Amino acid sequence: MKRFLIFLYFISSALTALSSExxxxxxxxxxxxxxxxxxxITESMRYQYLYPRGELYSQSMLITGKSYYKGxxxxxxxxxxxxxxxxxxxxEAGERALFYSGLIRIDSESYNYAAKNFREYNYVYNNGIFLEESIINLSLVYALAENYDEAGKKIAGYREIFPEGKYIKQAExxxxxxxxAESRPEKSLxxxxxxxxxxxxxxxxxxxxxxxxxFSFGTNAALIYGIYDGYKKKKxxxxxxxxVIEFSFYNYSLAGSIKSAHEYNENKDFKKELVLKFKSEF
Structure with a gap:
């Protein structure tokens, strides 16, 4: 009986600990x-339900937000x-939440909103824990939006504020x-x-x-030869x-070439490289 009571005591203590803030x-x-x-997310929301005015409520929101994003x-x-x-x-939780919002906007390619988040961060938290990161990420956002002048200005500003900053090499x-990217010529659609x-x-x-x-040249050439061969043999x-087949392939070649020029000008590979190299992580 004594052992059973001790067991219940430990179980009760464990449940109390797990239910504490x-x-x-x-x-x-x-x-x-x-x-x-x-x-x-389940545990964070359980905390928010049990402790709507708890001291760690803001921390529970951060964990919830990060979990939703990672999920x-x-x-x-x-x-x-x-x-x-x-x-x-x-x-600090509010500061982190604003900075994290900017990072998520980069991933969703909402560059204007991302820039807004980082500008607001720099204004509200001008001595914040992510000040260096926010300036670098703001430079990145302007580069992704192809606003290279603003990107250059932000990089110059970072160098001035943090001449020996931890991201000085990345800035260079x-x-x-x-x-x-600025010197890369655009292709005419x-x-x-x-x-x-x-x-x-x-x-x-x-x-x-x-x-x-x-592929396009070879396919069209083969189909045109088939037409010519039929004409020559009177078939x-x-x-x-x-x-009929050549008409489809010819039109596809026209539309595909225009699309290819558009994709070249978008330079998606370059933008992916920028995000992978310079975007901060949680």
Whole structure:
């Protein structure tokens, strides 16, 4: 009987610890670190239900927002971070929530909103814990939005404020990449279309999409030969058959060349490289 009572005492103590404010937050954080985001959100929301005025409420919101983001729900993450920032502006949690919002906006390619978040961070928290990171990420956002002048100004500002900052090398590298992007010539959509209209596939070569250019040129050439061969042998069915197919491939070559020029000008690979190299993480 005595052993049973001792067992009940320990169970009761464990449940009390898990139900305490810090115990619940620690458990939520434990699940987050193990990438068990569903359980992390569940524990954070349990805390918010049990302790609506708790001292760790803002921390529970941060864990909830990060878990939503890592779990693939950026929309809910932004909603939680926005509420956290508005409710706890004067706390570190509010500061983190605003900065994290900017990072999520980068991932969703909402560059104008990301810039707004980082500018607001720099204004509200001008001596904040993420001041260096916010300036670098703001420079990155302007570069992604192809506003290279503003990106250059922010990098220059970072160098002036933090001449020996921890991101000075990244700032130099970002500056070099921006100059390369500025000097990169754009491809004309009309030019790409006209080239493929004259010689099918040549628009792809113009946009440096060589594999598609070879495929398009070879396919159209083979189909045109099929039409010519049918004409030469006076096989009307062969002529019609290959003409119908060639009409489709020819039009695809025109539209594809224009699309290829558009994608070249978007420079998505360059933007991916920028995000991978310079975007801060949680």
């Amino acid at each position: 810090k115990g619940i937050i620690d458990l939520a954080d434990y699940h987050y670190n193990r990438k068990e985001y569903y359980y992390s 693939g729900d950026s929309g809910r993450a932004l909603s939680v971070f926005s509420e956290c920032y508005n409710r706890f502006t004067d706390s 590298e970002l500056s070099v990449l921006i100059k390369e 009309l030019g790409a279309g006209l080239l493929s209209a004259v010689v099918p596939g040549s628009g792809y070569f113009y946009t440096e999409n060589y594999m598609l250019g070879i 009307q069915f062969q002529m019609i058959f290959f003409s």
